[in-house]
Amino acid sequence: MTLKIALLPGDGVGPEVLAQAVKCLEAVEETFNQRFIFKEAPVGAIAIDKKGTPLPDATLKLCKEADAVLFGAIGDPKYDNDPDAKVRPEQGLLQLRKELGLFANIRPIISHPTLLDKSPLKKKVINGTDFVIYRELTGGIYFGEKKLNEEGTKASDLCEYTEAEISRIAHLAFKAAKGRKKKLTLVDKANVLESSRLWRKVVKRIGESYPEVTLDFLFVDNAAMQIILDPKQFDVILTENMFGDIISDEGSVIGGSIGLLASASIGEENALFEPIHGSYPQAKGKNIANPIASILSAAMLLEHFGMAEEAWAIKKAVDKSLKKGIVTPDLRENSQYGTSQVGDFIAHNI
Amino acid sequence: MTLKIALLPGDGVGPEVLAQAVKCLEAVEETFNQRFIFKEAPVGAIAIDKKGTPLPDATLKLCKEADAVLFGAIGDPKYDNDPDAKVRPEQGLLQLRKELGLFANIRPIISHPTLLDKSPLKKKVINGTDFVIYRELTGGIYFGEKKLNEEGTKASDLCEYTEAEISRIAHLAFKAAKGRKKKLTLVDKANVLESSRLWRKVVKRIGESYPEVTLDFLFVDNAAMQIILDPKQFDVILTENMFGDIISDEGSVIGGSIGLLASASIGEENALFEPIHGSYPQAKGKNIANPIASILSAAMLLEHFGMAEEAWAIKKAVDKSLKKGIVTPDLRENSQYGTSQVGDFIAHNI
Numbered sequence: 001m002t003l004k005i006a007l008l009p010g011d012g013v014g015p016e017v018l019a020q021a022v023k024c025l026e027a028v029e030e031t032f033n034q035r036f037i038f039k040e041a042p043v044g045a046i047a048i049d050k051k052g053t054p055l056p057d058a059t060l061k062l063c064k065e066a067d068a069v070l071f072g073a074i075g076d077p078k079y080d081n082d083p084d085a086k087v088r089p090e091q092g093l094l095q096l097r098k099e100l101g102l103f104a105n106i107r108p109i110i111s112h113p114t115l116l117d118k119s120p121l122k123k124k125v126i127n128g129t130d131f132v133i134y135r136e137l138t139g140g141i142y143f144g145e146k147k148l149n150e151e152g153t154k155a156s157d158l159c160e161y162t163e164a165e166i167s168r169i170a171h172l173a174f175k176a177a178k179g180r181k182k183k184l185t186l187v188d189k190a191n192v193l194e195s196s197r198l199w200r201k202v203v204k205r206i207g208e209s210y211p212e213v214t215l216d217f218l219f220v221d222n223a224a225m226q227i228i229l230d231p232k233q234f235d236v237i238l239t240e241n242m243f244g245d246i247i248s249d250e251g252s253v254i255g256g257s258i259g260l261l262a263s264a265s266i267g268e269e270n271a272l273f274e275p276i277h278g279s280y281p282q283a284k285g286k287n288i289a290n291p292i293a294s295i296l297s298a299a300m301l302l303e304h305f306g307m308a309e310e311a312w313a314i315k316k317a318v319d320k321s322l323k324k325g326i327v328t329p330d331l332r333e334n335s336q337y338g339t340s341q342v343g344d345f346i347a348h349n350i
Numbered sequence: 351m352t353l354k355i356a357l358l359p360g361d362g363v364g365p366e367v368l369a370q371a372v373k374c375l376e377a378v379e380e381t382f383n384q385r386f387i388f389k390e391a392p393v394g395a396i397a398i399d400k401k402g403t404p405l406p407d408a409t410l411k412l413c414k415e416a417d418a419v420l421f422g423a424i425g426d427p428k429y430d431n432d433p434d435a436k437v438r439p440e441q442g443l444l445q446l447r448k449e450l451g452l453f454a455n456i457r458p459i460i461s462h463p464t465l466l467d468k469s470p471l472k473k474k475v476i477n478g479t480d481f482v483i484y485r486e487l488t489g490g491i492y493f494g495e496k497k498l499n500e501e502g503t504k505a506s507d508l509c510e511y512t513e514a515e516i517s518r519i520a521h522l523a524f525k526a527a528k529g530r531k532k533k534l535t536l537v538d539k540a541n542v543l544e545s546s547r548l549w550r551k552v553v554k555r556i557g558e559s560y561p562e563v564t565l566d567f568l569f570v571d572n573a574a575m576q577i578i579l580d581p582k583q584f585d586v587i588l589t590e591n592m593f594g595d596i597i598s599d600e601g602s603v604i605g606g607s608i609g610l611l612a613s614a615s616i617g618e619e620n621a622l623f624e625p626i627h628g629s630y631p632q633a634k635g636k637n638i639a640n641p642i643a644s645i646l647s648a649a650m651l652l653e654h655f656g657m658a659e660e661a662w663a664i665k666k667a668v669d670k671s672l673k674k675g676i677v678t679p680d681l682r683e684n685s686q687y688g689t690s691q692v693g694d695f696i697a698h699n700i
């Protein structure tokens with residue numbers, strides 16, 4: 001199979017970790033006789049610096065023409081504390097999600113046996129955790145109308161959802177649940193929000209076509225508790241954009257390291273794969289950032305295109321690096337292995 | 351001092367736990383020669399059943415005339431899964447907050463030494479946790495315009511904030527930080543939301559009048575991680591309504607039991623005190639619900655009116671019940687003590 005892959009390294013540690021994912025994909029090319037055509041383009045703060053916009057037209061065009069996008073990270077602190085900034089790196093990612101129609105963000109949360117000690121949660125609480133979050137990614141308060149009055153004293157954001165937006169991701173989530181532990185939990189705030197009540201109504205109705213899947217509901221505040229009280233109770237969590245942002249970052253702590261967590265963002269015609277962690281600017285250029293999340297994003301990419309064996313080879317190599325302690329210092333104190341050494345080790349073991 | 355206290359037991363276990371708080375206040379009356387005039391009124395599902403509305407006029411009137419409101423809990427599962435319900439118990443609480451102008455919800459999060467084992471988090475992570483969340487309570491997406499189109503296929507909620515709304519709670523939070531560890535963390539999503547950017551701007555400016563307080567900012571997704579990765583880093587967290595709902599419930603897990611957590615909701619002229627836990631309908635009438643959160647709400651009430659010694663007496667008595675294991679079964683397996691026995695013990699020790 002030949003795949004055109006757009007590489008968007010982005011900001012902070014994005015370029016460093018993405019380079020390791022590319023190494024692994026190149027190893028897959030050799031070992032499994034596949035072919036990947038890589039093309040790189042700027043996005044985020046670096047694109048603002050170079051082109052004045054976080055998502056240059058050429059970058060968007062490249063992504064649209066590619067079969068898939070492999071994304072690094074986005075964000076730069078120089079924009080965060082400036083409420084008046086006219087342009088922000090994050091807009092690049094949000095616009096990309098919207099333009100590519102990536103309506104479903106899929107984040108698996110698994111507790112790695114070798115890392116149980118790294119988690120702030122007790123072993124008995126997390127051991128055996130295995131769930132996946134389906135987060136709606138192109139609707140809700142992220143994309144609703146934003147207003148600021150002229151005096152700058154009143155601001156608003158609109159959270160809006162349509163039945164169609166809810167329905168398409170709900171079907172994906174139910175299908176996933178069907179192939180897993182057959183449980184789907186909708187996280188919402190239906191006791192307060194009109195949009196959440198629409199979610200509940202639509203998801204309930206769609207659930208009738210998936211009789212083998214048990215459907216239940218959790219208010220988001222309760223979900224924020226349950227995820228750390230008893231993460232093993234979950235199989236597939238379905239939720240809207242903002243709740244998904246919060247809940248999935250919270251869930252990312254369970255496994256002991258956010259440096260291991262990958263995500264896929266899926267649309268009708270496009271797909272983007274990225275680590276959950278952000279641009280981690282303090283680590284930029286230091287060769288200490290954990291490349292595993294980025295490498296596992298590449299594995300999710302392969303899975304998406306049916307290359308199960310290839311994806312499996314990457315995951316096995318990652319497991320080996322974890323078991324052997326060939327990991328960056330975030331996972332093992334005083335580890336001598338840097339971002340690129342870990343990438344090399346994993347690539348060689350594919 | 352004579353205080354008029356409106357008692358709103360509400361739904362589920364609300365009446366049972368509130369009764370214990372009242373016992374403790376009566377003990378305070380005797381021991382410290384104070385006088386409390388209690389008057390009770392219905393709210394929530396029970397008020398819907400009796401009066402057709404979750405917040406009857408008479409209840410609201412009683413609350414407005416009282417010096418403070420002591421609240422039980424609200425919510426009934428029969429409304430949760432009915433997206434078409436015309437009236438919901440929660441509206442009673444939301445309307446009450448709005449009508450009484452209770453713009454600041456204050457939730458202390460402390461790890462109890464005797465309960466470190468109950469927490470899903472590791473001892474070394476939580477030991478010494480002591481922070482307080484200031485959640486804006488009468489604005490944001492909770493109270494913004496809600497819409498549902500005629501076909502029932504599109505729904506929206508508006509998240510709106512004004513400078514004045516942000517400013518008044520920010521001052522409270524900065525003052526609290528000044529009297530504590532002198533750190534304030536604003537939790538927002540300023541990289542995406544216009545309303546969050548207004549929060550950041552206003553809070554930054556107000557911070558200039560509190561030079562002794564260190565101000566920092568966290569995106570809400572990162573905050574959801576940090577709260578469980580390293581809760582000791584926090585002193586005062588300030589945030590908007592919805593983020594506060596999620597973050598404070600998440601934080602409630604740290605201490606090992608949500609059954610211990612009280613909250614105060616403060617306005618210019620009114621104040622309401624309630625446990626963080628909900629109506630817990632499964633436990634209703636079984637004499638097993640933990641009354642401590644409700645009892646500590648009463649202690650917060652006393653503190654609010656300057657009765658520091660009286661509040662202290664309640665807290666000491668609660669500590670004693672924890673140390674002696676005179677607690678409900680949620681805290682000690684097979685405990686023989688029920689809601690009212692624990693209430694008796696604490697009241698007797700005041």
Ligand SMILES: CC(C)[C@H](C(=O)O)[C@@H](O)C(=O)O
Nearest residue numbers: 074075090093245541542571
């Ligand atoms: C960078 C930011 C805009 C983004 C989001 O909030 O969606 C990030 O937190 C994520 O979860 O991918």
Ligand SMILES: CC(C)[C@H](C(=O)O)[C@@H](O)C(=O)O
Nearest residue numbers: 191192221424425440443595
């Ligand atoms: C009952 C519900 C409406 C309420 C809220 O969301 O504010 C509750 O969760 C709380 O935090 O007090």
